[in-house]
Amino acid sequence: FSKRRATKPMRRGMVRIAMSNNCTTGQNPQYCVGRQPKDESGFEKLLRDHANVYPTAEADIQFTFPVQSSEEEELRLIFNWKSALMSDLASFDNDDSLYPSVDVASNKDYYHGGSVRSGYKLPSEELLMFALPHHQERMRQTVLSSNTVKNVGCSPTIHGMACPAVGGVWSMVEHLHRASFTAPRVPREEMIGSLQDALRKDILYEIPANYMAGAGDTYFSGKMLGKLARILLIADEVGGVSKQDFDSALGRLRAGVEIWINGSAESPLLYDNHWGGIVSCGCDYFYEDGVGGCRNSYPNCPALTDAGQNFGAGFYNDHHYHYGYHIYAAAVLSKFDHVWGRKFHEHVLLLVRDIANPSDDDVFFPKWRHKDWFVGFSWASGIVTINGKPYPNGRNQESSSEAISAYEAVALYGDVLSTLYSSESGNPHERALNDAALRIRDMGRLLMATEIRSAKTYWHVQSKETVGVSRIYPDIYEPKVIGMMWSMLAQEQTWFGSEPWKSYGIQLMPITPASEQRDSGTWLNEMLPVFGASCLGDTNCVAQGWSVLVYACMASIGDWQGAWKGMAALNDSVFLEAGGDGHSLSNSLWYVATRPDPEDLLE
Secondary structure (H helix, E strand, O other): OOOOOOOOOOOOOOOOOOOOOOOOOOOOOOOEEOOEEOOOHHHHHHHHHOOOEEOOOOOEEEEEOOOOOOOOEEEEEEEEOOOEEHHHHHHOOOOOOOOOOOOOOOOOOOOOOOOOOOOOOOOOOOOEEEEOHHHHOOEEOOOOOOOEEOOOOOEEEOOEEEEEEEOOEEEEEEEEOOOOOOOOOOOOHHHHHHHHHHHHHHOOOOOOHHHHOOOOOHHHHHHHHHHHHHHHHHHHHHOOOOHHHHHHHHHHHHHHHHHHHOOOOOOOEEEEOOOOEEEEOOOOEEEEOOEEEEOOOOOOOHHHOOOOHHHHHHHOOOHHHHHHHHHHHHHHHHHHOHHHHHHHHHHHHHHHHHHHOOOOOOOOOOOOOOEOOOOOOEOOOOOOOEOOEOOOOOOEEOOHHHHHHHHHHHHHHHHHHHHHOOOOOOOHHHHHHHHHHHHHHHHHHHHHHHHHHHHHHHHEOOOOOOOOOOOOOOOOOOOOEOOEEEOOOEEOOEOOEOOHHHHHHOOOOOOOOOHHHHOOHHHHHHHHHHHHHHHHOOHHHHHOOOHHHHHHHHHHOOOHHHHHHHHHOOOHHHHHOOOOOOOOHHHHHHHHHOOOOHHHOOO
16 A cells, blocks of 8 residues: 655545556456556546645535527536646635636636636646546537547446546537327327227225325325326326216315325325434334224334335435426426415425435535436435444345436426416416426436436346447346346345346336337347346236336337237236236226337337
């Protein structure tokens, strides 16, 4: 080890350490040749050229949203590292406000020459940082930052080959996807009859009584609310159900959504002022003589002391999964009931703020509870520990698709909310609410887009021969999916089992319009033979409802007729099981019916 020490006391200081060559045993072919270190002189020069620059604690993310919104558009995601020079440290005084904030994203000269406004000033020397594959492919040069990826000193990581990038303000192009309750095309005429038959049954769906009383967990209750919400949307689009049945189903959705946010749930939602979040009290559930409920009541809250309750949501596990479903249902309810939407929008916003708060000014919730902007995706794990210590493999996320769906829900809620408040109103408060709703929509779309791109990059595993795909994982990893992503581990495994179909299925639910942007045709073609064989050959997979997702994938790669036949043959019971209770036959047939023709498939 290098033996270095300060020669005199230092109030302020900064140390950056880099290993220029990792050939320690002589056996790693990445760093060694013939048991000797590779020539890394180019990397060593790069390190020395940028050794004086470091990122500060004021580093932040910023966005450039278009003035005019459209269904498909691009924006810039900016990592402003707020870099500074080590050579300046000696001249700093005792002023701790050393790095005034600068919003380079809103600076009118940012892309058109000129200098940033007064306050913070970018150093003349540029910062050197490592960039992951999803940064490298979208990084763009600007007048303030060269943002050049170097081909020396690259190092393998769990998230692919990280390479040095020069630039103090990274600017990356992000493609926003449409956020809609409907598909980009209408259902096939051939399937309308079958779809309406399913709707006439599904519109009568009743959420279990315990969830209608707010007794139970927020995850499965949310899935069932989302299920009923999708049935209503499809009934509105396709028709075939009576107004009486539609209104009755809407009333059940209204009661089911409201119970969780109006304070009357048997397992109430609480505000935790220690960590800043909405948590469930938890339910010591009983079921006797056909009646279920919670033995406990507030302030006796088992979810706050038992990490096994409610999937650990009392310890901030999976909040985006749970509340995403509730927000989606609230968005649909607000779409059909504007009076309810206006009355309860602040209640719903508490859930939105819990999982997607973008503001430093919100003193009640942290920014981006789950989102890790550097790796591009969310972490589902909260503050749960093992025997008082963090998990040895770091943070984790299992279902990339439910994370995508959560942010889809945020975008859709903002979109619906923007229709409830007029931008043309003479009331300034009304106009402010409309503006806030549009911001929620756009932030949800950005969160969804980055989550989709990360799912495609890090969860959807494809062959290195696939055109247009840069494979992240070594050839020895044969599965076509990652079941669980950890900070230091990627594995084909889930919390609830090791069967391959579980790892595939948990990356495909729920089925919503966003699924089309999430799942590329090339990935589906590679993974479906494995997923299909694993699931359809296992009676548990079929009985528990996971085969619904096999047929959805079949339709997505062109075999909509085979998928239709498979869906139609499913037993009604599969939509009540753990893998299928968030689906309905109506939504499943709707997805098959709205898939593109084979010649129009997206890659």
